[in-house]
Amino acid sequence: MATGRTHRPATRSRGIPEATVARLPLYLRALTALSERSVPTVSSEELAAAAGVNSAKLRKDFSYLGSYGTRGVGYDVEYLVYQISRELGLTQDWPVVIVGIGNLGAALANYGGFASRGFRVAALIDADPSMAGKPVAGIPVQHTDELEKIIQDDGVSIGVIATPAGAAQQVCDRLVAAGVTSILNFAPTVLNVPEGVDVRKVDLSIELQILAFHEQRKAGEEAAGDADAVPPVAARKQQQPSTDQGPDGDVPAVMPA
Amino acid sequence: MATGRTHRPATRSRGIPEATVARLPLYLRALTALSERSVPTVSSEELAAAAGVNSAKLRKDFSYLGSYGTRGVGYDVEYLVYQISRELGLTQDWPVVIVGIGNLGAALANYGGFASRGFRVAALIDADPSMAGKPVAGIPVQHTDELEKIIQDDGVSIGVIATPAGAAQQVCDRLVAAGVTSILNFAPTVLNVPEGVDVRKVDLSIELQILAFHEQRKAGEEAAGDADAVPPVAARKQQQPSTDQGPDGDVPAVMPA
DNA sequence: CCATCTTTGTGCACGCGTTCACAAAGACAT
DNA sequence: ATGTCTTTGTGAACGCGTGCACAAAGATGG
Numbered sequence: 374m375a376t377g378r379t380h381r382p383a384t385r386s387r388g389i390p391e392a393t394v395a396r397l398p399l400y401l402r403a404l405t406a407l408s409e410r411s412v413p414t415v416s417s418e419e420l421a422a423a424a425g426v427n428s429a430k431l432r433k434d435f436s437y438l439g440s441y442g443t444r445g446v447g448y449d450v451e452y453l454v455y456q457i458s459r460e461l462g463l464t465q466d467w468p469v470v471i472v473g474i475g476n477l478g479a480a481l482a483n484y485g486g487f488a489s490r491g492f493r494v495a496a497l498i499d500a501d502p503s504m505a506g507k508p509v510a511g512i513p514v515q516h517t518d519e520l521e522k523i524i525q526d527d528g529v530s531i532g533v534i535a536t537p538a539g540a541a542q543q544v545c546d547r548l549v550a551a552g553v554t555s556i557l558n559f560a561p562t563v564l565n566v567p568e569g570v571d572v573r574k575v576d577l578s579i580e581l582q583i584l585a586f587h588e589q590r591k592a593g594e595e596a597a598g599d600a601d602a603v604p605p606v607a608a609r610k611q612q613q614p615s616t617d618q619g620p621d622g623d624v625p626a627v628m629p630a
Numbered sequence: 631m632a633t634g635r636t637h638r639p640a641t642r643s644r645g646i647p648e649a650t651v652a653r654l655p656l657y658l659r660a661l662t663a664l665s666e667r668s669v670p671t672v673s674s675e676e677l678a679a680a681a682g683v684n685s686a687k688l689r690k691d692f693s694y695l696g697s698y699g700t701r702g703v704g705y706d707v708e709y710l711v712y713q714i715s716r717e718l719g720l721t722q723d724w725p726v727v728i729v730g731i732g733n734l735g736a737a738l739a740n741y742g743g744f745a746s747r748g749f750r751v752a753a754l755i756d757a758d759p760s761m762a763g764k765p766v767a768g769i770p771v772q773h774t775d776e777l778e779k780i781i782q783d784d785g786v787s788i789g790v791i792a793t794p795a796g797a798a799q800q801v802c803d804r805l806v807a808a809g810v811t812s813i814l815n816f817a818p819t820v821l822n823v824p825e826g827v828d829v830r831k832v833d834l835s836i837e838l839q840i841l842a843f844h845e846q847r848k849a850g851e852e853a854a855g856d857a858d859a860v861p862p863v864a865a866r867k868q869q870q871p872s873t874d875q876g877p878d879g880d881v882p883a884v885m886p887a
Numbered sequence: 888c889c890a891t892c893t894t895t896g897t898g899c900a901c902g903c904g905t906t907c908a909c910a911a912a913g914a915c916a917t
Numbered sequence: 918a919t920g921t922c923t924t925t926g927t928g929a930a931c932g933c934g935t936g937c938a939c940a941a942a943g944a945t946g947g
Contacts, residue, residue, distance in 0.1 A: 390933075390934075391933090391934095392933080392934060392935090393934095394840055394843050395836070395840055397839070397843070398833075398835065398836040398839040398840065399820075399836065401839075402818065402835075403820075416893090416894065416895090417894075417895070417896095418894085423820070424820065425820035427935075427936065429897095429935080429936055429937070429938090430934085430935065430936070432894090432895065432896060432897085433896080433897075433934095433935085433936090435895090435896090436895090436896055436897070440895085440896070442894080442895055442896080443894085443895080443942090443943070443944085444893075444894050444895040444896080444941075444942045444943050444944080445892075445893045445894050445895080445942075445943050445944045445945085446893080446894070446895090446943080446944070447893095447894070447895085448895090460843070461839050461842055461843045461846075462842040462843055462845065462846030463839065463842060465846075467838075467842055467845070469838070475737075476733075476736060476737035476740045476741075477737040477741075479733060479737070480732075480733035480734040480736070480737040481834065483733045484733075484734075484834060484835075486818060486834065486835035487835075487838075490835055490838070490839060491842070492838055492842075530845055530849075531838070531841055531842070531845060554845060554848060555841040555842075555844065555845045556841075557834075557837055557838060557841060561659065561743060563656075563660075563680070563681060563682035569848070571841060571844045571845070573837050573840060573841055575832055575834070575837060576655075577738065577741060577743065577814070577832070578655065578659075578741075578743035578744075578747055579652070579655040579656065580814050580830050580832060581724075581726070581744075581747070581749055581788070581814060582654070582655040582658075582718050582720065582747060583651055583652055583655065583830060584788055584812040584813075584814060584828060584830055585718055585719040585720060585724055585748070585749075585788070585812075586651050586654070586717070586718045586719055587651075587812060587828045588719065588724070588787055588788060588811060588812045588828070589718075589719030589722075591811060591826070592787075647903075647904070648903090648904095649903080649904060649905090650904090673923090673924065673925090674924075674925070674926095675924085684905075684906070686905080686906055686907070686908090686927095687904090687905065687906075689924090689925065689926060689927085690904095690905085690906090690926080690927075692925090692926090693925090693926055693927070697925085697926070699924080699925055699926080700912090700913070700914080700924085700925080701911075701912045701913050701914080701923075701924050701925040701926080702912075702913050702914045702915085702922075702923045702924050702925080703913080703914065703923080703924070703925090704923095704924070704925085705925090
């Protein structure tokens with residue numbers, strides 16, 4: 374479009390498709406790796422391969438941010454890293470609280486990907502009084518009673534819920550009431566939040582079930598005299614006569630803890 | 631390399647859309663809860679509310695499985711639980727191996743949602759020799775050298791990667807070579823796998839970045855001229871020149887507890 | 888300055904997923 | 918039986934995301 378100079382954000386971040394937003398972190402990671410290797414520029418083709426996406430898709434994604442590439446050359450790595458970081462809001466510091474310091478909460482607290490992306494663990498919160506004061510990942514755990522105070526004092530707007538399912542909604546309500554407007558939920562429950570609050574969910578159980586579905590499908594086709602697709606990569610025995618475990622007399626609870 | 635095609639010919643064999651498959655576990659969870667409360671039947675409206683989706687969508691999803699509802703009444707909870715479980719392949723036993731027993735791997739091993747869904751942790755594997763034999767979640771950790779043997783002996787077809795990013799691809803290759811055809815990846819890396827192998831990725835860093843994007847957008851609008859929802863609390867954020875972000879030593883992400 | 892070559896940016900078509908809206912199906916009361 | 922009432926199952930419209938294909942933009946070389 375108009376021979377606009379390279380510096381022209383032009384259209385604000387108004388119309389960026391959700392799907393594109395979800396891929397920006399992916400591009401950012403690939404670009405960061407290139408940056409560390411001091412690669413000056415990269416073509417859409419190369420970057421797309423590194424990020425595992427289609428090059429046309431990548432170019433279209435970047436087009437929503439503006440015209441940051443140079444035809445015949447590619448994209449300036451450093452510049453793009455900056456632009457994407459800015460667009461994602463990673464040039465500012467985001468204090469985060471983690472509620473529920475069990476196995477998972479501790480793993481999250483130790484997660485290295487936080488700091489390098491502008492996220493800072495402002496506090497670790499747990500309902501168990503015996504945990505209070507105990508340091509996890511170098512940060513002392515605080516009791517739930519302090520929740521509201523912490524959020525307000527530090528201006529926390531992002532909360533991570535890693536509690537058992539049974540406590541999730543209650544914790545969520547308190548976080549929202551205290552001012553949190555974005556929640557990353559690891560508890561296997563559907564959270565109810567007022568309008569204006571974003572919730573993203575991560576659920577291992579669901580991911581595994583989806584894999585199981587496809588796995589079953591693959592096994593079924595294989596056995597059902599095949600059809601098409603999926604050439605036998607490595608014929609091997611895998612299915613053991615699933616001992617008919619009856620009507621799934623399984624474990625009772627979806628379980629909280 | 632210009633062709634890292636990771637696409638399948640579309641949802642061919644069975645007509646169930648991918649989006650629907652991804653929601654089935656959600657319905658299953660809601661139904662299981664109802665089942666425990668001995669609720670005999672449920673309408674699409676009620677179940678949809680419990681699962682956090684639109685009722686029309688839910689009905690259409692179920693229509694792909696067949697006509698299991700009764701007009702004027704609703705769906706039989708127990709029957710639907712069985713049908714969905716069967717469709718997802720949860721009526722059989724799925725041995726799973728977890729590779730990389732760090733904070734995250736340990737959290738995964740302790741995850742209670744496994745057993746209740748037909749998943750069984752067949753083995754915990756780590757490259758650190760000093761971990762060998764040490765029990766985690768009641769299961770002794772085994773060394774990477776045993777990987778191939780374990781997979782073949784137990785007929786494992788699902789693998790979970792919870793290693794640092796640097797080791798992920800290598801572990802993935804070994805898993806696939808040994809016979810694994812479904813992988814749940816927690817390492818922040820794009821895995822390259824041959825056709826016929828499914829990979830699902832869980833990445834905490836990406837989820838947080840997406841939240842940050844929306845959070846920034848909300849803050850921006852607020853400043854420009856808000857109008858509705860969410861009372862602005864102390865949305866204070868400190869500035870911090872995103873200087874050097876160090877060795878993006880990204881480590882795995884997360885999972886639900 | 889012009890020709891050629893590379894790579895971006897995007898118009899367009901297509902397919903998937905979502906949602907609406909309603910006819911058909913069955914339960915239930917009379 | 919028959920009518921009414923509830924709720925499913927789905928046809929159809931719509932919108933979003935994806936990928937192709939190509940013209941425009943700019944680099945590069947003569």
